Each structure stands twice: as C-alpha cells, then as structure tokens.
Amino acid sequence: MPSEHPSAYSGSSGKSSLIQKWLILILTILIVFMAFKLLKRYYGQPDFRVRERADLTQTELRTIELFKESSPSVVHIRTVGLASPMDQFSMNPQTPSQGSGSGFIWDRKGHVVTNFHVIQKADEYSVTLADNTTWNAKLVGIAPSKDLAVLKIDAPRDQLKPIKIGYSGDLQVGQTVLAIGNPFGLDQTLTTGIISGLGREIISVTGRSIRNVIQTDAAINPGNSGGPLLDSSGRLIGVNTAIYSSSHVYAGIGYAVPVDLISRFVPQLIRFGFIQTPSLNFLGVDDFVIRKLKINQILPKDVSGVMVQSIMEGGAADLAGLKEIRIDDSGNLHLGDLIMQLDEIPITDANSLLDALEMHKVGDEVELVVLRNNKKIKLKARLQEWKNDQ
Structure with a gap:
C-alpha cells in the first residue's frame, strides 16, 4: 500500500489559498480604480486646497456696519460697593463688592444711561468708553421703579457719541x-x-x-x-x-x-435726579383690603380701583372734592371714594393708577370716575407735585 504524505497534501492546499487571496486583492484594486475614474468623470478632479472665503452676504455686511456705527455709543460700567464695617470678632475689614454692567451715551454732556440695579449697591462708579479710556463717574439720578439710572462723566465732547434714539410704539414681533x-x-x-x-x-x-x-x-x-x-x-x-x-x-x-x-x-x-410724578396727593387703601371688602360683599365684586384712605389738605384730591374714609358722629364707618378711572384709563390697583399718572405732567387736568355710596360720579382734578413733606 502506498504511503500517504500529509505534508504534500497540505502544501497543495496552501498554494491554492494564496492564489485566491491574490485574485481578491487584484479585483478589489480594479474596483477602487474604476470607482475613482467614474467619480472623476462626474465630479472632476478633487481639490484639497484651502479655498478663499466667499463674499459676505448683504445681511452680514449690514450687521457688521451696524455694530461699527453703534458700538462707540456703548460703555462698560464698573462699580465698587460700600465697604462693610470691620468684623467685630476678627477685626478684619471686609472686601468691597465689585460689579459690572453696560450702559450707553445719552448726550455729549457726558450723561450715561444704565439700569438702576447695575449701580444699586455701589458708591463708586467708572465708565470705560469704546476707545478703552476709563472715566470716574458720578450719580446724577435714579428711578428704581423703572430700573433706570443716569451717570455722568467729564470726557471731552469729541470722545462721546450719543446713541441714536428710536421709537418703541410701533414695534412688531419678528423684527x-x-x-x-x-x-x-x-x-x-x-x-x-x-x-x-x-x-x-x-x-x-x-x-x-x-x-x-x-x-x-x-x-x-x-x-x-x-x-x-x-x-x-x-x-x-x-x-x-x-x-x-x-x-x-x-x-x-x-x-x-x-x-x-x-x-x-x-x-x-x-x-x-428723580422722576417728577404728578400726584393727586392722597393716601390709598392697600389693594388686599379692597379684595377683602369684595369678599365680605361690602363692595360689589365687579368693581376695582383705588380707595381714598386719607386726603392731604390743599392737595389735588382735596380740591377735586374726593372723600376719604371717615366715621360720622353716630360712629358709622363711611368708605372713601373708589377711583375707578382716570381719563380713559381703567384703574384696577395702585400700580395702574401710578402708571396713569405718569402719562401726565404736573398741572394737567384729569377726569376721574369714582364710586361713592355705590354710585359712579365724575370729578375733575388738577395734578400737583407729590407733597412728600406730609
């Protein structure tokens, strides 16, 4: 019986496997080459060079222009707060608080407008202009209820570019x-x-x-x-x-x-230095008291307004004939007039009354609609300065 040669058998099998691998490799190269040729035919020669930036769009150019025009009017405000007293135990002084915010130039006299809360807790202020010059500032006026404040710097007029003032009454969503x-x-x-x-x-x-x-x-x-x-x-x-x-x-x-x-x-x-708000010169009842009076059905549920609690003698409310809360000789309580309307503006609470008054100036005559003894009456009042000494 002829002898078997496992080594010869294995060698023949290995040679066949090697030929198959070479054929697969050659076929793969051919496929890649043909694919590259097809891509080149349809898309041209690949270009791996860094291209120059395309021209900016009109929108981009306009935004850049607006920034260049407006940024010189914008300032950087830095503040230093009141230093705390020394700690009574450690005897170490507390570090003054520092703050930072923004503002804009209002006029060439050096007035700068910002938020009240930016300077609220400070006693030192500095303003840095767009040209990186920094100026000490002094506080000119505040309106905390409007979150507004005005600072002033003594910079040369030619370094001050006032911002262009627009109008907000005709704004639209989407602008x-x-x-x-x-x-x-x-x-x-x-x-x-x-x-x-x-x-x-x-x-x-x-x-x-x-x-x-x-x-x-x-x-x-x-x-x-x-x-x-x-x-x-x-x-x-x-x-x-x-x-x-x-x-x-x-x-x-x-x-x-x-x-x-x-x-x-x-x-x-x-x-x-403050907002000169025209006033009727009376003190009103707190809004929550009005709600209680409605709940207890002392006032109709469908009315709202500001009730006169006390009137300043000689004030606008006094001269207009408004009635305050009072107790008669028999001990009966009489409610004060409830101001429901000022000119054409409905009055719902103290805030709305203040807003309505701020639309006028001292000396203006206004018409009031008030509820007195569950009847609406109309009165005329001439607005005055707030008598804060009373």
Whole structure:
C-alpha cells in the first residue's frame, strides 16, 4: 500500500489559498480604480486646497456696519460697593463688592444711561468708553421703579457719541434686533435675534410693575444689563434689563425696558435726579383690603380701583372734592371714594393708577370716575407735585 504524505497534501492546499487571496486583492484594486475614474468623470478632479472665503452676504455686511456705527455709543460700567464695617470678632475689614454692567451715551454732556440695579449697591462708579479710556463717574439720578439710572462723566465732547434714539410704539414681533454689551465682563459683545414678544411685564426692585416690556431672544447674560437693544437701523428701542431663567444664565428669553419710557424719564433724571410724578396727593387703601371688602360683599365684586384712605389738605384730591374714609358722629364707618378711572384709563390697583399718572405732567387736568355710596360720579382734578413733606 502506498504511503500517504500529509505534508504534500497540505502544501497543495496552501498554494491554492494564496492564489485566491491574490485574485481578491487584484479585483478589489480594479474596483477602487474604476470607482475613482467614474467619480472623476462626474465630479472632476478633487481639490484639497484651502479655498478663499466667499463674499459676505448683504445681511452680514449690514450687521457688521451696524455694530461699527453703534458700538462707540456703548460703555462698560464698573462699580465698587460700600465697604462693610470691620468684623467685630476678627477685626478684619471686609472686601468691597465689585460689579459690572453696560450702559450707553445719552448726550455729549457726558450723561450715561444704565439700569438702576447695575449701580444699586455701589458708591463708586467708572465708565470705560469704546476707545478703552476709563472715566470716574458720578450719580446724577435714579428711578428704581423703572430700573433706570443716569451717570455722568467729564470726557471731552469729541470722545462721546450719543446713541441714536428710536421709537418703541410701533414695534412688531419678528423684527430683527441687536444687543451690545459686556456679558461676563467681555467688552463690546454683539448678539442678534428678534423681538419675540411685546407688552410683557416685569417687577422692579421696588415691587412696581414695569409694563410694555420688550421680549427678545437675542442672548442677554449677566453684564448685558443697562446696554442698548437696537433695531435694524441701529436706533435704540430698549434697555436690556432682565432675563427669564432659573439658572440666572441666558435661556432664550430676555427683557428690555422700552425706549418710549426711557425718553420720557431720562430728561427728568438729568434735571431733577428723580422722576417728577404728578400726584393727586392722597393716601390709598392697600389693594388686599379692597379684595377683602369684595369678599365680605361690602363692595360689589365687579368693581376695582383705588380707595381714598386719607386726603392731604390743599392737595389735588382735596380740591377735586374726593372723600376719604371717615366715621360720622353716630360712629358709622363711611368708605372713601373708589377711583375707578382716570381719563380713559381703567384703574384696577395702585400700580395702574401710578402708571396713569405718569402719562401726565404736573398741572394737567384729569377726569376721574369714582364710586361713592355705590354710585359712579365724575370729578375733575388738577395734578400737583407729590407733597412728600406730609
């Protein structure tokens, strides 16, 4: 019987396997080569060189132009807070608090507008202009209920470029807006977006409502406060004031105080240091008392307004014939007049009355609709300065 040679058998099998591998490799190369030829035919020679940047779009060019025009009007405000007294145990002085925010140049006299909360806890202020010069500033006026403040620097007129003032009464949701400021201390930062809402309401540090606030999705972060919100023409339409966020960082909703309010009050802050709000010169009942009177059916449930608690002698309310809360000789309690309307504006609470008064000036005559003994009557009143000495 012939002997078997396993080694010869294995060698023949290995040679066949090697030939198959070579055939597969050659076939793969051919397929890749043919694919490359087809791609080259349809798409041309691949170009791996770095291409030059394409021309900027008209929108980009316009945004760049607006930033160059408007940024010289925007300033960086730094504050130093009141130093705390020495710790009575360690006898170590506390480090003064420091803050940072934004603002904008109002006029060539050096007035700078910002938010009240930017300078609220400070006693020293400095303003850095777009040319990187820094100037000590003094506080000129504040309106905490509107979150507005005015500083003043003694910079040369040719270094001051006042911002262009716009109008906020005809704004529309969807308009393009630009915000310039110093978020997190980063100078001259631009963000863009749209007006995403109108007629919003935020609460000032005094608890007063600020109405007709602009809502925007332009990124606003800590440090943007006090900076301008601009329209697509580079005109001021609002002051960036607050964000809606649980983390205190931008979450897509920012708020700006409208420019119409700023244009009305900033001149008063420059002239008087405060808002000269016309007054009827009376003290009103707290709003929650009115709600209690309705619950107890002492007042009709369908009425709202501000009730006169006490009247200042010789004041506008006194001269107009308004009646205050009083007790007659028999010990009976008589409610004061409930002011329900001022001119054509419904009065629902103390805030709405103050808002209505702020639309007028001292000396204006207004018509009041009041509820007295469950009957509506009309009275005329001439507004006065607030008699804060009473």
